[in-house]
Amino acid sequence: MFRDLKLRFGIIILLTIGALFALVPSVSNNIPDWWKNSIHKVKLGLDLQGGMHLMLEVQAEKAVESYLQRTKSDVEAFLKTKGILVVAASREKLAIHIKFVEAADKKSVATLVTERYPDLKILKNSHKEGHGELVLTLSGKRMAAMERAAVDQALETIRNRIDQFGVTEPDISRQGENRILVQLPGVKNPQRAIELIGKTAMLEFKLVDEDNNLEDALKGSIPPGDEILYQRIVDPDSGAVTRKPYLLKKKILMTGDVLKDAQVRINTQYGEPYVSITFDARGADMFEKITGENVKKRLAIILDNNVYSAPVIQERIAGGRAQITGRFTTQEAHDLAIVLRAGALPAPVDILEKRTVGPTLGQDSIRQGLYSVLIGGLLVVLFMVFYYKLSGVVADLALFLNVIFILAVLAAFRGTLTLPGIAGIVLTIGMAVDANVLIFERIREELWVGKTPRAAMEAGFSKAFITILDANVTTLIAAVVLFQFGTGPIKGFAVTLSIGIVSSMFTAIIVSRAVFDLAFEKRRIKTLSI
Numbered sequence: 001m002f003r004d005l006k007l008r009f010g011i012i013i014l015l016t017i018g019a020l021f022a023l024v025p026s027v028s029n030n031i032p033d034w035w036k037n038s039i040h041k042v043k044l045g046l047d048l049q050g051g052m053h054l055m056l057e058v059q060a061e062k063a064v065e066s067y068l069q070r071t072k073s074d075v076e077a078f079l080k081t082k083g084i085l086v087v088a089a090s091r092e093k094l095a096i097h098i099k100f101v102e103a104a105d106k107k108s109v110a111t112l113v114t115e116r117y118p119d120l121k122i123l124k125n126s127h128k129e130g131h132g133e134l135v136l137t138l139s140g141k142r143m144a145a146m147e148r149a150a151v152d153q154a155l156e157t158i159r160n161r162i163d164q165f166g167v168t169e170p171d172i173s174r175q176g177e178n179r180i181l182v183q184l185p186g187v188k189n190p191q192r193a194i195e196l197i198g199k200t201a202m203l204e205f206k207l208v209d210e211d212n213n214l215e216d217a218l219k220g221s222i223p224p225g226d227e228i229l230y231q232r233i234v235d236p237d238s239g240a241v242t243r244k245p246y247l248l249k250k251k252i253l254m255t256g257d258v259l260k261d262a263q264v265r266i267n268t269q270y271g272e273p274y275v276s277i278t279f280d281a282r283g284a285d286m287f288e289k290i291t292g293e294n295v296k297k298r299l300a301i302i303l304d305n306n307v308y309s310a311p312v313i314q315e316r317i318a319g320g321r322a323q324i325t326g327r328f329t330t331q332e333a334h335d336l337a338i339v340l341r342a343g344a345l346p347a348p349v350d351i352l353e354k355r356t357v358g359p360t361l362g363q364d365s366i367r368q369g370l371y372s373v374l375i376g377g378l379l380v381v382l383f384m385v386f387y388y389k390l391s392g393v394v395a396d397l398a399l400f401l402n403v404i405f406i407l408a409v410l411a412a413f414r415g416t417l418t419l420p421g422i423a424g425i426v427l428t429i430g431m432a433v434d435a436n437v438l439i440f441e442r443i444r445e446e447l448w449v450g451k452t453p454r455a456a457m458e459a460g461f462s463k464a465f466i467t468i469l470d471a472n473v474t475t476l477i478a479a480v481v482l483f484q485f486g487t488g489p490i491k492g493f494a495v496t497l498s499i500g501i502v503s504s505m506f507t508a509i510i511v512s513r514a515v516f517d518l519a520f521e522k523r524r525i526k527t528l529s530i
Helices: 002-027 033-038 060-081 109-116 140-165 190-198 214-218 281-293 330-342 359-412 419-448 453-485 488-523
Strands: 051-058 085-092 095-101 120-128 131-138 171-175 179-185 203-207 226-234 241-249 259-266 273-279 299-303 306-309 321-324 349-357
Touching (some): 002 033, 051 190, 060 095, 060 109, 060 140, 095 109, 109 120, 109 131, 190 330, 190 349, 299 321, 419 488
Antiparallel strands (some): 085 095, 095 131, 226 241
């Protein structure tokens, strides 16, 4: 028995030392760097330290529409190479409509398209007097995969932007099929963070149409294949905003997917910041070819349908470098560089829920939470000592270890402590003591029927075990369900409650029993103070 007791105490001591090792970095900074780096501090939720909470929804269908729009142009160009005269090509929502003139002795258009684009399926294939119409869409499997990929890519893009924004310990996770939870502790400028997260960052290069009249286009006579976009100009003195129109060719010469890097630079002549962009190898070749073929023409640099600049191409530009100017402030240039470096969002995101918690409110929550734990814990400790005497002291020791284990597990697994989480700890304190109350009352009953203290103690622990196990398992199941289906605050409560249930089972049954066994083995006690 004593050898088994030594093993049990060895396990308890090792677990306690491990818990303290995990917990010390959260309460002290005067420790070696290797210790700080090996174990993270207990993270505080937004309700405790202040910050911003966002629930975003990715419009994954837009990624499919964008893909179909690009595919429509590819299909049109491909058919022309095969000698098929395309009368009209358009995209309507999730379908591509191709109208064409059938050529004699040619392979059917439907066969040509499906062989070239296996992900497309035919919705309509009609023929009438030498003309045909083909309606195409993506296969269901491919569409679902693309929508999932759009959400995954949006998650990583937002994470990259937030990392470069400089937020410490952000929480960015996927919620359901197309939602993303973003929690940014300590953010002092929520609006800037929202703008940075939500930018789609579609970087495009298009030629300015200087062969047609802009004034006529503004009156409604837009040439085929052209469009009107605007440049937003802010007067640095008055702050007045004007919009300068440009008549552009719709054809996209380059996009931001060939971008390698983007950095803020300062124009030495005017002292204004601009964004210097560097292309990858493929992008550098494309840019050199575009500039070489369009010398003395104006190339518009467009971000999210806003023209930032439209410089004249003076010569072929090799080396894969360009710059975006637009009378930026330093912060605007910095944010634009972040968005371009982190990549474009594959689809727009909508903000479904936005909450901001100030640091003052967070400090009040911490103080009130600590008061609730301390006052609740102190009342329980005093009650146990008053009602169960020395046995109550044993229960209080188990309770103290229980709280340490909960916080240590949160630190070790990088969990987040929230205000509802503190409520879960308070509830766990009561449940942990409840297990000891069941054991002690059973011991009292065994003593009243005349059993020896040792026999009463063993009977109390063994007979109360099943009741304690049933109560804790059912509560644990409820906590798991809360975590699975609950939102942020509910999850925080469920996490600490789940950890507390497992920890309280260990401390109430294993630790308390080990202390009683030690007392009987070493002290040879004849009576129980209970």
